[in-house]
Amino acid sequence: MSEQQIEEQVTQTTKTTMSVKQTIAYLAEKFPLCFSIEGEAKPLKVGLFQDLALALEGDEKVSKTMLRQAMRGYTMGWRYLNACKEGAERVDLEGNPAGVIDADQALHAAQTLAESKKMVAERKAQQRKAERKEFFKKKALEERKNDNATAPKKPRAEKVKKPENLTAIDTTEITKGTKVKVKIGSTVQAATVLAVEKQEARVQLTSGLTLNVTFNTLFV
Numbered sequence: 001m002s003e004q005q006i007e008e009q010v011t012q013t014t015k016t017t018m019s020v021k022q023t024i025a026y027l028a029e030k031f032p033l034c035f036s037i038e039g040e041a042k043p044l045k046v047g048l049f050q051d052l053a054l055a056l057e058g059d060e061k062v063s064k065t066m067l068r069q070a071m072r073g074y075t076m077g078w079r080y081l082n083a084c085k086e087g088a089e090r091v092d093l094e095g096n097p098a099g100v101i102d103a104d105q106a107l108h109a110a111q112t113l114a115e116s117k118k119m120v121a122e123r124k125a126q127q128r129k130a131e132r133k134e135f136f137k138k139k140a141l142e143e144r145k146n147d148n149a150t151a152p153k154k155p156r157a158e159k160v161k162k163p164e165n166l167t168a169i170d171t172t173e174i175t176k177g178t179k180v181k182v183k184i185g186s187t188v189q190a191a192t193v194l195a196v197e198k199q200e201a202r203v204q205l206t207s208g209l210t211l212n213v214t215f216n217t218l219f220v
Contacts (some may be wrong), residue, residue, distance in 0.1 A: 007162070023062055023070035030056075033095025034076065034214060041083040044075065045098035078116065080099065084109035116174045166219035174201055181219045 003215075010185065018026065028035040035048055046052070047070055062070075074080060086106035087197045092098040101109075120216065166188065169180060178193040182203055191203040194210060 018061065018066060020066075020069050023066050024074050026061060027052075027067075027074075031093045033166070034093045034147040041080040041100055042095075043080075043084050043088050045090050045092045046108040048092065048098075048141055051093055076112070076116070078113060080114070081109045167184060169218045169220045171215050171217070174215070182213055183217045183219065184213075 007193055017080070024035065025037055028037045034042065034048075049068065052067055052071070056062055056067065069081050086103050088101045088106075090101065092101040166181060166183070174180070174193055174196050176193055176195060176202055180191055180193060180201075180203065181188050182191045182205070186214050187199050187205075189205050191205045194204050195202040197212075200212050200214050202210060202212050203218075
């Protein structure tokens with residue numbers, strides 16, 4: 001790439017880095033009697049863009065596209081539209097008189113200003129509505145979280161153990177080594193008969209514990 005190409009690329013990059021707001025500020029600096037960024041604006045000469053493009057031809061900071069965008073942004077601003085009253089004097093780049101605003105132009109500026117303000121007001125109203133909706137949505141969510149955190153927890157339902165199907169044992173069949181089920185309180189445990197006496201039997205539970213039980217507590 002030649003030095004000239006590099007220079008042209010750098011120049012083009014510089015031109016495309018300025019925003020509309022920055023370009024307007026640059027114009028106000030270059031032509032303070034024509035453009036301004038605060039206070040009362042002055043209506044511009046009809047066809048001023050051609051004068052501006054010619055005056056800044058070869059300027060490394062701005063391109064025609066940027067100037068066109070800046071001019072549109074400047075002349076559509078509320079401050080400028082408000083200055084376009086009937087009979088107001090237009091100015092050229094040097095601030096010299098260059099015609100006046102007629103009735104039709106003043107009416108068009110007033111209508112454009114009113115429409116612009118209406119659009120901004122509607123956009124703000126929609127934004128406030130969306131923010132209000134989001135606020136109450138978050139508030140409701142927080143309230144539900146707080147309610148869930150403070151609400152007493154329901155006691156966990158205890159699993160009811162299905163009663164075991166027991167069959168009374170025939171006492172004549174109880175002998176040493178018989179496998180039986182022993183009901184002790186509300187529980188039933190497997191056991192082995194160790195010895196049989198008149199009205200009771202000595203059994204050994206699976207846990208190894210031995211005890212004497214009556215026949216009516218033995219089942220199969």
